[in-house]
Amino acid sequence: MKAKLELNFYKYQGTGNDFILFDNRSNFFPKEDTSLVAFLCDRRFGIGADGLILLENHESSDFKMVYYNSDGNQSTMCGNGGRCIVAFAKNLNIIDSETNFMAVDGIHHASIEGTIVKLQMIDVSDIQSREKYSFLNTGSPHHVQLVSDLDNLEVQLEGAKIRYGIYGKEGSNVNFVSQLNDDTFSIRTYERGVEGETLSCGTGVTAVALAMFQNQKTKSNQIKVVTKGGELRVNFSSKGSVYTNVQLIGDASLVFKGSISC
Numbered sequence: 390m391k392a393k394l395e396l397n398f399y400k401y402q403g404t405g406n407d408f409i410l411f412d413n414r415s416n417f418f419p420k421e422d423t424s425l426v427a428f429l430c431d432r433r434f435g436i437g438a439d440g441l442i443l444l445e446n447h448e449s450s451d452f453k454m455v456y457y458n459s460d461g462n463q464s465t466m467c468g469n470g471g472r473c474i475v476a477f478a479k480n481l482n483i484i485d486s487e488t489n490f491m492a493v494d495g496i497h498h499a500s501i502e503g504t505i506v507k508l509q510m511i512d513v514s515d516i517q518s519r520e521k522y523s524f525l526n527t528g529s530p531h532h533v534q535l536v537s538d539l540d541n542l543e544v545q546l547e548g549a550k551i552r553y554g555i556y557g558k559e560g561s562n563v564n565f566v567s568q569l570n571d572d573t574f575s576i577r578t579y580e581r582g583v584e585g586e587t588l589s590c591g592t593g594v595t596a597v598a599l600a601m602f603q604n605q606k607t608k609s610n611q612i613k614v615v616t617k618g619g620e621l622r623v624n625f626s627s628k629g630s631v632y633t634n635v636q637l638i639g640d641a642s643l644v645f646k647g648s649i650s651c
């Protein structure tokens with residue numbers, strides 16, 4: 390029989406994309422236990438979240454971010470999770486208002502003012518544009534597709550079709566987009582690893598901003614993206630099809646903290 394664990398956790402959200410965070414600087418968390426992570430993220434039997442994040446020590450930056458999707462598997466970069474871990478690190482007094490931290494896709498610079506976190510994302514130079522959609526990697530893989538009736542779209546159904554149909558086993562996150570005005574887009578995202586629609590996806594929001602600029606839907610390099618969980622901003626520099634200084638900006642805050650025995 391397994392010994393019971395008593396785990397102290399924090400729950401954060403960034404535009405409604407919610408995460409369980411652990412301060413794992415003492416390495417207490419059983420990192421290979423996929424079913425434990427899936428259980429903690431379960432909204433009926435566990436705490437409930439779209440993902441789980443460990444804050445760990447790192448030799449040459451302020452901390453390291455380890456990200457798991459709610460299916461229990463470690464995955465690629467999470468933009469909203471990145472903003473939440475910055476707010477968490479500030480709460481734990483590990484950082485003040487500026488930080489550099491390590492994530493799966495490399496070092497990220499970020500700053501925090503109140504509950505607004507500005508997170509630098511990776512540079513992007515490969516946007517594949519097809520007739521009906523674009524595909525790019527902003528730390529995680531993203532399919533971006535303009536649709537005519539975003540509100541009534543069956544995101545669960547259509548997202549799964551694309552995630553498995555076009556991208557196979559590896560999969561992709563899938564973003565459906567509608568243009569609201571010159572520099573503002575509304576999006577709904579199907580997330581790989583959650584296998585459903587989330588209220589917001591930071592790498593997805595970033596992908597939409599860059600793909601819309603690349604496809605000349607906007608001339609602005611300061612884009613507003615409306616998600617179901619609130620508004621995010623993406624600022625960037627561009628030279629040809631190379632995007633640098635990509636900043637994801639928006640709210641990230643503590644929802645509650647607690648302990649769970651499992």
Ligand SMILES: N[C@@H](CCC[C@H](N)C(=O)O)C(=O)O
Nearest residue numbers: 464467468469529590591592
């Ligand atoms: N919610 C995230 C994306 C998390 C990773 C994604 N589900 C994947 O596995 O590719 C975000 O805010 O970027």
